[in-house]
Amino acid sequence: MRTMNEENQQTQDAFSSYEEAVEWITGLVPVGIRPGLKRMETMMEMLGHPERRLRFIHVGGTNGKGSTCAYLTKVLVRAGYDVGTFTSPYLERFTSRLRYNEKDIPDEDLLRMANRVKPIADELAQTELGHPTMFEVTTAVALLYYGTVTYPDYVVWEVGLGGRLDSTNIVAPVVSVITNVGHDHMDVLGDTIEKVAFEKAGIIKPGVAVVSAVEQPEAVEVLEQACRERKCSLYLLDREFRFEAVSSELNRQEFDFESPFRRIEGLAISMNGYHQYKNAAVAVMVLEVLRQYYALLVEDEDLNAALYETQWPGRLEMIGENPRILIDGAHNPEGAEMLADAIGTTYPHDKVHLMMGMLATKEHSGYLKHILAVVDTLVITEPDFRKKMDAEKLAELARSMAEEANRQIEIVVEPDWKQALARLKAQTGPDDLAVVSGTLYLISDVRSWVINRTDSEKGW
Incomplete structure (x- = not known):
C-alpha cells in the first residue's frame, strides 16, 4: 500500500x-x-x-x-x-x-x-x-x-x-x-x-x-x-x-x-x-x-x-404557524411514545392531523400503537428513499390496529409526499395541529420544502 x-x-x-x-x-x-x-x-x-x-x-x-x-x-x-x-x-x-x-x-x-x-x-x-x-x-x-x-x-x-x-x-x-x-x-x-x-x-x-x-x-x-x-x-x-x-x-x-x-x-x-x-x-x-x-x-x-x-432541527420543531406544522423525527416505538406525550402535554390543539412516512426496516406496529392514540387524521405517505415502506401496506396495518383499539381515525393514503403535505395543510384548521413524523429522510424533505421551498440533499 x-x-x-x-x-x-x-x-x-x-x-x-x-x-x-x-x-x-x-x-x-x-x-x-x-x-x-x-x-x-x-x-x-x-x-x-x-x-x-x-x-x-x-x-x-x-x-x-x-x-x-x-x-x-x-x-x-x-x-x-x-x-x-x-x-x-x-x-x-x-x-x-x-x-x-x-x-x-x-x-x-x-x-x-x-x-x-x-x-x-x-x-x-x-x-x-x-x-x-x-x-x-x-x-x-x-x-x-x-x-x-x-x-x-x-x-x-x-x-x-x-x-x-x-x-x-x-x-x-x-x-x-x-x-x-x-x-x-x-x-x-x-x-x-x-x-x-x-x-x-x-x-x-x-x-x-x-x-x-x-x-x-x-x-x-x-x-x-x-x-x-x-x-x-x-x-x-x-x-x-x-x-x-x-x-x-x-x-x-x-x-x-x-x-x-x-x-x-x-x-x-x-x-x-x-x-x-x-x-x-x-x-x-x-x-x-x-x-x-x-x-x-x-x-x-x-x-x-x-x-x-440549544436547538436541534427536526425534533419537535415548529416550522409553520398558519397552519401550525410540527415536525419530529420519531421513527421507532420509543420515539413515538415521546412524540405522543408531547402532543398531549405541550401543544394545545382541537384536532391532530399527522402525516407519516417510514422505511420498510422499522418496527411499525410499536410506533403506530402510540400515534393512533393521539391523532384524528393519519396521512400516510412515502419518503423519497430507496428503502421506503409502501404507503398502502402501512395503511393496512394502521387500519387494522385502529379497529382493534376501537379508534375512529381518518386514514388517508398519498404516496407522493408533496401531495400528502398539501393535503395535511388543507385539512388543518386554525385550532388544529399538523404533525409530520417518521423517517428523517421525510422530515428532511418536508423541512427544506416548507422553510426554503427547495429540495434537501438529505442523507445518512
Missing part, C-alpha cells in the same frame, strides 16, 4: 468540485451497511492516524443522541472550547454532519478531505476487505478534517449504528455516552433489548467513564457487566445522577440537577418534551465527569445560557 507522500501526490485530480465529492460519497449508499472495523483501521493507518490527536465524547444510544450532542456542543463552545461535532443523518446539506464550532465544514475543505480519502478507498476496494461504505468514508473524512485541519479541543462524536462494530468506534474517547436502548435497527443489532444493549455497550472502553440514561433492568445489567469487565465508572440516571422537573411550558422547561459531585438548581431548556429533561441531564452529567476527570472549566452561567439556547 502507498505511503502518505505517494497518496498525497495521487489525489489532486480525483474531484474538482464539492458537488463531485459529495456525489461520490453519497453514491456509496448502495454498498450498504457492513459492520466491522478492519476497513476503518486500515484507512486510519494509511492516513497517519488523525484520530489519535483528538479527544472524543462518544455518544451512542437509540434516541436522543442528536439532542445530547447539541447540548454538549453548545455548552462547550460557549465556555470557550473549540468543538467538532459529527452527527447523522443530515437534514439539508451533507456538510451539516461535520461541524466545527457550530459551523458546517467549508465546501473546499470537504473537497480536499474527499480527495485524500478517495485513492485509499479505491485501493481497499481491490483487497479482500472491499470498498469502504458511505458511512466509513464519511467517518474518515471527519477524522481527517478534525485531526489535520481544525484540531478542536473536543469532538462530540455520534455513533452511526449500534456501537461495537460501528465505524465511529475506531476512536478512544475521554467519556462514553449511551443515552438509552430501544427497539430500533433490530434487524442489524439483534431481536432483544439485551442484544441491542450489548452492541451499544461496545463503545465502552477500558477505564473510560460511562454516562447513561438506560432504564430497562436487562439493558442496565448489560452495561454494568461491560463496565465491570473494562473497569469503568458508570453514571446512571436515577442512580448516580438525577434531575427534578421544576416547571414545563411551551419552549421553556426548568429542572434541578444532582450528581455525586454537586447540585445545580434552576437549569432551563427551550427544547420541548419530557424526554429533553433526560437528554439535558445526561449532557450535564457528561460535563461534570469532564470537570472532575479532565479539569473542564464551564461557568454555571454559561452552562445555563447554553442549555437554553
